[in-house]
Amino acid sequence: MLIYDIWFLFIYMFFVGNLIFVSKNKHLLVVLLSLEFIVLSIFFFFLVLLMFIDYDMYMLMVFLVFSVCEGSLGLSILVSMIRSHGNDYFQSFSML
Amino acid sequence: MLTNNNSNKMFFLFILFFSTLISISSNSWFGCWIGLEINLLSFIPLISNSKNLLSVETSLKYFLTQSLASINFLFMILIKFSLLKNFDMNNIISIMMNSSLLMKMGSAPFHFWFPNIVEGLSWMNNFMLMTWQKISPMILLSYYFNKNFLIFMIIMNLIIGSLGGLNQTSLRKLLAFSSINNLGWMIFSIMISENLWLFYFLIYSMMIFMMISLFFLMNMYFMNQLFINNMNFFIKLNLLINFLSLGGLPPFMGFMPKWIIINFLLINKFYFLTFIFMMTSLIIIYYYIRIIYSSFMFNYFKMKWVNLLMKNNMSLINLSSFISISSMILSTFIFM
Numbered sequence: 412m413l414i415y416d417i418w419f420l421f422i423y424m425f426f427v428g429n430l431i432f433v434s435k436n437k438h439l440l441v442v443l444l445s446l447e448f449i450v451l452s453i454f455f456f457f458l459v460l461l462m463f464i465d466y467d468m469y470m471l472m473v474f475l476v477f478s479v480c481e482g483s484l485g486l487s488i489l490v491s492m493i494r495s496h497g498n499d500y501f502q503s504f505s506m507l
Numbered sequence: 508m509l510t511n512n513n514s515n516k517m518f519f520l521f522i523l524f525f526s527t528l529i530s531i532s533s534n535s536w537f538g539c540w541i542g543l544e545i546n547l548l549s550f551i552p553l554i555s556n557s558k559n560l561l562s563v564e565t566s567l568k569y570f571l572t573q574s575l576a577s578i579n580f581l582f583m584i585l586i587k588f589s590l591l592k593n594f595d596m597n598n599i600i601s602i603m604m605n606s607s608l609l610m611k612m613g614s615a616p617f618h619f620w621f622p623n624i625v626e627g628l629s630w631m632n633n634f635m636l637m638t639w640q641k642i643s644p645m646i647l648l649s650y651y652f653n654k655n656f657l658i659f660m661i662i663m664n665l666i667i668g669s670l671g672g673l674n675q676t677s678l679r680k681l682l683a684f685s686s687i688n689n690l691g692w693m694i695f696s697i698m699i700s701e702n703l704w705l706f707y708f709l710i711y712s713m714m715i716f717m718m719i720s721l722f723f724l725m726n727m728y729f730m731n732q733l734f735i736n737n738m739n740f741f742i743k744l745n746l747l748i749n750f751l752s753l754g755g756l757p758p759f760m761g762f763m764p765k766w767i768i769i770n771f772l773l774i775n776k777f778y779f780l781t782f783i784f785m786m787t788s789l790i791i792i793y794y795y796i797r798i799i800y801s802s803f804m805f806n807y808f809k810m811k812w813v814n815l816l817m818k819n820n821m822s823l824i825n826l827s828s829f830i831s832i833s834s835m836i837l838s839t840f841i842f843m
Contacts, residue, residue: 418589425582432575442571449578453585460589470537474581477544481574484548488567491555495563504564 417459424452439492439499443485450478515552522549523639530643536584539647543577543611546643554632565627572620576610583607601653605660612644614690615663622671625683630723633679637686638712641693645704649697657694662783664691669787672794676730678722681794682715685753688791692768692784699771707764714761717827718749724820734802736813741821745828747799752831754792760834 428449432442457471489499496503526549530542547570555566583603587593592600606617613621625633648657668688675681689711696704721742727733733746752759765788772781801807 429575429579439567446574446578449582453578453582456582456585460585473541474537477541480548481544484551485570485574488551488555488563488570492563492567495560 421452421456425449428452437500439489439501443489446485447482519549519552527643531646540577540581540584542643547573547577554628561627565624568620569624573611576607580604580607596651596653601651602656604651605648605653605656608644608648609660612641612690614660615667615687618667618687621687622680622683625679626677630719634716634719637715645693645697649701654698657698661691661695664688665783665787669790678728678730685791688787692765696768703767710760710764714749714753718753721745730798734808735810737810742824743802745824748828748831750795750799754795755788758832758835760831763835
């Protein structure tokens, strides 16, 4: 059943995305990119899952809409951070 | 909270309320995830409304932790769906799902964002964060929890909530650690029965509302602001009553839900857990009393040049004191 080795790919992608998220980066944008990478891995997983059980792909579309909303929310927070701090470095967090 | 000039806030507040209802009343786990996402999407505009540096940093930290938690939650939902583990609650998948929900709530060991964010929010936003935002993760937790894992998390919550508040001078962080401690009680009450959780949650949110509205009216954010102004005796008394009620001392309202939980604990022989619940409550009451006791002793501070006039709001304060003191006795009249 070599076709079921595809599951390992999703878990690997998911864990790598999480690893980049929690790593120390210089920019905030890297963290948001890692979030999008996790979303991509879940998209792939969802796609393969729904294909295996012969469902329609509507749920996948709903998932995609919500993930895109969340990504755009992250970007808008990035924009407001650049407007107030001037950059998106993590070193400029000093308040809390 | 609703009496502000911005109609955007009312819109997002409506969507916030609706998102919790979507999340807890959905037929599938995917609907729960959708509710959690809408919750995040509508809470961020509520907290990032002012134009200072603090609110940007606060909303960023909130966004990062909550989005990570909800994406992990979705991945675990998919794995659970694909491996068909719908009724087996004692495996790694339930641990992962519970972990992501605990991260959404701000419970230990995922609590590190919570005092930071509470420090950066105004009092009314704190009230929303501490009460309403905890409803949907907790109800989702009650649908698929891992008992052994959650008991360990409860112990960590209690200990971190009590010991973390000892070195705080900011009132918001103090209430944040107290909220983490009360989360421990609430998660345990979920495992007893959901009705009990609702009872505990309602009384907790009422107590937090009284405290936060008092601090909001006096515009106080730090402990040194508490007694540097010339407070009326009834405001000090109300503060004392609210703090003791939040800590769970007997004649006040906050004792009732804790009493029921302790009753259950002792009947079912959870003796070690009872010990931890009691001892951490003692530490919490210690640092509450430490704040207010010196205002009632014979030699209390009374600055004469800052006068805190609260003529118009005294009826609310007196009403809340009355409810806190007499609700245990009045409740026996209702439930007979």
